[in-house]
Amino acid sequence: MSAYAATDDHDHNYINWEKGFWSWWMSIDHKRIGLMYLGTMLMFFAIGGFFALLVRIELFTPGETIMGAADYNTAFTLHGVVMIFLFIVPGIPATLGNFLLPLMIGAKDVAFPRLNRLSYWLYVLSGGVAVLAIVFRLDTGWTFYAPYSVQNSTAVVAATTAAFLGGFASILTGVNFLVTIHNMRAPGMHWGRLPLFVWTLYATAILQVVATPVIGITLLLLILENVFGLGVFDPDLGGDPVLFEHMFWFYSHPVVYIMILPAMGIVSEIIPVFSRKPIFGYRAIVYASVGIAAISFLVWGHHMFVAGMANLTRYIFSFLTFFVAVPTAVKVFNWISTLYKGSVTWDSPMLYALSFVFLFLIAGCTGIHLATLSTDAHYHDTYFVVAHFHYTIQGGAVIGLLGGLHFWFSKMFGRMYNEKLAKVGWLFLFIGFNGAFLPMFILGMEGMPRRYFDYPVEFTTLHQMATIGAFVNGLGYLFVFGNLGYAVFRGKKAGTNPYESLSLEWQTPSPPAHDNWETIPIVTDWTYGYGKPEDDESHAGH
Amino acid sequence: MFDLFTSMPEQAATWSADVDWLNDLITNLSVFFTVTLTGAMIYLGVKYRKKSEDQEVAYITHNAMLETVWTVVPTIICAVMFVYGIISYKEMRTPPSSAIEINVDAYSWRWDFTYPGGKKSTNTLVVPLGQPIRLIMTSHDVIHSFFIPAMRVKEDVYQGNYSYLWFEPIKLGEFHIFCAEYCGLQHSAMIGKVKVVTQEEYEDYLVDRKAGDAPQLSPAEAGKVLYTEKTCNTCHSLDGSQTLGPSFKGLFASKERKLADGTVVPIDENYIRESILQPQAKMVEGFSPIMPAFEGQLSEEDIANLIAYLKTL
Numbered sequence: 001m002s003a004y005a006a007t008d009d010h011d012h013n014y015i016n017w018e019k020g021f022w023s024w025w026m027s028i029d030h031k032r033i034g035l036m037y038l039g040t041m042l043m044f045f046a047i048g049g050f051f052a053l054l055v056r057i058e059l060f061t062p063g064e065t066i067m068g069a070a071d072y073n074t075a076f077t078l079h080g081v082v083m084i085f086l087f088i089v090p091g092i093p094a095t096l097g098n099f100l101l102p103l104m105i106g107a108k109d110v111a112f113p114r115l116n117r118l119s120y121w122l123y124v125l126s127g128g129v130a131v132l133a134i135v136f137r138l139d140t141g142w143t144f145y146a147p148y149s150v151q152n153s154t155a156v157v158a159a160t161t162a163a164f165l166g167g168f169a170s171i172l173t174g175v176n177f178l179v180t181i182h183n184m185r186a187p188g189m190h191w192g193r194l195p196l197f198v199w200t201l202y203a204t205a206i207l208q209v210v211a212t213p214v215i216g217i218t219l220l221l222l223i224l225e226n227v228f229g230l231g232v233f234d235p236d237l238g239g240d241p242v243l244f245e246h247m248f249w250f251y252s253h254p255v256v257y258i259m260i261l262p263a264m265g266i267v268s269e270i271i272p273v274f275s276r277k278p279i280f281g282y283r284a285i286v287y288a289s290v291g292i293a294a295i296s297f298l299v300w301g302h303h304m305f306v307a308g309m310a311n312l313t314r315y316i317f318s319f320l321t322f323f324v325a326v327p328t329a330v331k332v333f334n335w336i337s338t339l340y341k342g343s344v345t346w347d348s349p350m351l352y353a354l355s356f357v358f359l360f361l362i363a364g365c366t367g368i369h370l371a372t373l374s375t376d377a378h379y380h381d382t383y384f385v386v387a388h389f390h391y392t393i394q395g396g397a398v399i400g401l402l403g404g405l406h407f408w409f410s411k412m413f414g415r416m417y418n419e420k421l422a423k424v425g426w427l428f429l430f431i432g433f434n435g436a437f438l439p440m441f442i443l444g445m446e447g448m449p450r451r452y453f454d455y456p457v458e459f460t461t462l463h464q465m466a467t468i469g470a471f472v473n474g475l476g477y478l479f480v481f482g483n484l485g486y487a488v489f490r491g492k493k494a495g496t497n498p499y500e501s502l503s504l505e506w507q508t509p510s511p512p513a514h515d516n517w518e519t520i521p522i523v524t525d526w527t528y529g530y531g532k533p534e535d536d537e538s539h540a541g542h
Numbered sequence: 543m544f545d546l547f548t549s550m551p552e553q554a555a556t557w558s559a560d561v562d563w564l565n566d567l568i569t570n571l572s573v574f575f576t577v578t579l580t581g582a583m584i585y586l587g588v589k590y591r592k593k594s595e596d597q598e599v600a601y602i603t604h605n606a607m608l609e610t611v612w613t614v615v616p617t618i619i620c621a622v623m624f625v626y627g628i629i630s631y632k633e634m635r636t637p638p639s640s641a642i643e644i645n646v647d648a649y650s651w652r653w654d655f656t657y658p659g660g661k662k663s664t665n666t667l668v669v670p671l672g673q674p675i676r677l678i679m680t681s682h683d684v685i686h687s688f689f690i691p692a693m694r695v696k697e698d699v700y701q702g703n704y705s706y707l708w709f710e711p712i713k714l715g716e717f718h719i720f721c722a723e724y725c726g727l728q729h730s731a732m733i734g735k736v737k738v739v740t741q742e743e744y745e746d747y748l749v750d751r752k753a754g755d756a757p758q759l760s761p762a763e764a765g766k767v768l769y770t771e772k773t774c775n776t777c778h779s780l781d782g783s784q785t786l787g788p789s790f791k792g793l794f795a796s797k798e799r800k801l802a803d804g805t806v807v808p809i810d811e812n813y814i815r816e817s818i819l820q821p822q823a824k825m826v827e828g829f830s831p832i833m834p835a836f837e838g839q840l841s842e843e844d845i846a847n848l849i850a851y852l853k854t855l
Contacts, residue, residue, distance in 0.1 A: 282603065333609075339586035346587065377561075442549050446691070447692075450724075
């Protein structure tokens with residue numbers, strides 16, 4: 001069925017091409033870099049998850065449960081810093097993006113393979129420096145708000161240096177992807193045929209390149225303030241703490257879309273394959289992706305609705321924030337419509353994709369509560385925000401990443417995981433996740449502020465539900481990664497294209513050869529032509 | 543409104559019910575859309591599940607009409623929500639001029655309150671039922687956030703300027719005050735309570751003083767002393783005559799002030815504060831920049847007292 005001649009030579013692939021640690025560390029192969037990113041990132045995911053469970057155990061009862069306030073503050077801070085800067089910021093682009101982008105557009109590698117390697121090295125260095133923040137017990141929260149962060153210097157300098165280095169890795173990935181997508185598409189792979197995952201990587205890359213330097217500058221100023229007493233943010237030194245908030249959120253709002261957009265791309269890839277239908281409204285999804293990226297630059301002020309801003313500023317930011325909801329809603333409608341009159345199979349990647357839609361609906365709807373000024377005055381800095389954020393990032397970005405990992409697993413490793421166990425793992429995750437975070441919406445409604453070591457007794461029951469949910473959630477992750485980890489080495493051999501996808505990456509052998517293609521493929525049709533009638537003359541998405 | 547899906551605290555302020563109504567509206571719409579769309583997704587996924595290897599599928603790529611509708615409808619819903627949000631919020635941001643003004647000083651980790659008569663309290667804010675209360679808040683260290691769930695209000699508190707909040711209690715009783723901005727070790731212990739009492743109890747509370755306490759000056763009285771002690775009087779008259787500096791007569795009543803560069807600024811606590819500490823930052827039209835800066839020479843309390851005094855002129 002392959003339209004693109006690729007040798008099914010399983011003896012030679014990117015994994016066994018060269019052996020030994022050094023051959024991986026020095027590799028400039030985008031697939032190896034993607035895999036190394038994945039391994040390192042999952043290690044930090046485990047560390048971040050460990051801190052999350054510590055937090056949840058501590059909150060099981062009011063007052064001290066297993067640790068004091070100082071340890072608790074360190075635990076929730078490190079959970080945030082590790083999960084954000086070392087796991088989900090590199091996230092999907094650095095892992096699946098690196099692995100798949102050149103394969104999906106018919107290129108032999110990214111535009112700057114050495115820069116790609118440098119990006120990974122910087123990320124590892126960033127992780128190493130971040131360990132210092134753990135050792136020195138950072139307790140500022142992942143947001144590093146000044147002036148509190150100006151009084152805690154060793155750990156703050158370590159953590160911000162780590163985030164700064166990670167930011168560079170992110171910028172390099174973004175630049176690399178932009179140039180790759182512009183210049184290295186195979187003949188015939190024009191913009192209207194580009195897979196939607198690539199489109200979302202493109203929108204993400206713009207955000208990475210434009211927004212990340214701002215956090216770099218901000219964190220550098222914070223380091224200078226800590227080390228040399230430069231007075232930019234601390235009022236005692238003549239600085240302005242609100243300036244820090246503006247600069248911090250100018251990056252940290254768009255970064256949420258760096259996390260979530262590629263997950264939307266993955267969902268847009270999975271649903272058509274498992275429905276045997278073209279994605280509904282290809283162009284609308286493209287415009288929505290780029291639109292979300294553009295609007296995301298203009299809404300950072302909603303993180304500061306109660307930060308003493310002028311009324312007019314609050315109105316404007318509220319207005320703009322509402323309009324992120326529109327392109328997001330459009331995407332949801334498109335995904336659901338794709339199922340209509342299809343031939344749907346509920347394999348594990350599809351379970352992840354469809355549960356992404358459900359969880360993201362909750363995340364999006366609760367965003368409305370927070371965009372509305374009068375309700376936000378109540379919800380700001382409460383557990384409602386914690387729940388909303390985790391629905392977006394764990395329910396969105398992480399579930400998307402897992403969907404992608406299951407979907408492309410056989411392509412990456414040439415083996416297949418146990419499908420039944422994958423479904424069981426998904427079920428644990430789904431139940432545990434909702435069990436952990438639905439009660440937090442209620443806690444927020446009732447007024448429970450976030451980052452509290454201790455809490456009034458009336459919140460106890462909901463906290464205990466959340467803690468139990470969190471453990472089921474954690475169990476789900478053990479299950480899922482146990483299943484996948486086993487399959488990396490022992491899984492059944494998989495064919496080249498088990499899901500009969502039309503997308504280019506599936507036309508290579510599994511695992512792909514070291515340099516992807518013997519000859520660069522020539523693309524003659526769009527990616528989603530499932531069930532296309534013989535007489536249909538159009539060859540691009542609508 | 544139908545509120546099965548929400549769980550808000552007691553409604554202790556005039557607008558609590560309005561905020562909750564809007565919150566119910568948004569929540570009900572959210573539940574409706576989430577359930578309907580997820581239901582549709584599961585229905586389609588089951589109805590069109592793969593039943594045979596050669597199952598017929600329809601080649602549908604897009605539908606301009608449908609896509610326009612589902613772009614426009616969410617846009618309208620969002621616009622309506624935005625307007626609702628603004629309407630109820632505008633009230634929250636517009637304190638009546640009759641409001642009782644109480645100063646709030648945030649420290650890691652406590653809240654200090656100073657009432658108009660000079661009475662002070664820590665962590666317990668006593669307010670009379672049915673009276674608008676305006677809080678003028680500043681921090682003495684890191685960022686804090688003043689949050690009363692029952693009143694549905696919250697505002698961050700910074701060192702170096704004032705932030706404001708107001709509410710009108712409609713229910714007697716005690717309600718939580720939380721610090722909502724992470725402020726270090728004892729962040730979760732920085733909690734207090736609002737005690738809403740009757741007008742009489744409030745008045746008794748303000749004069750309640752332990753025997754032997756020195757007679758207390760109100761903030762405005764203390765400010766009056768500072769006015770001469772710090773020689774404000776040499777340049778700022780009280781009778782409207784313009785000498786070296788603008789007169790203080792009717793300062794707060796005039797609401798706005800025209801600056802030398804032509805801009806007009808509102809006269810509020812932050813403006814006065816800045817003009818005391820850094821007089822050259824906003825020069826009033828027609829005056830020379832000759833006033834010395836009082837940065838570092840006045841305590842937070844002095845500044846608050848001076849402002850309280852200026853409001854009486």
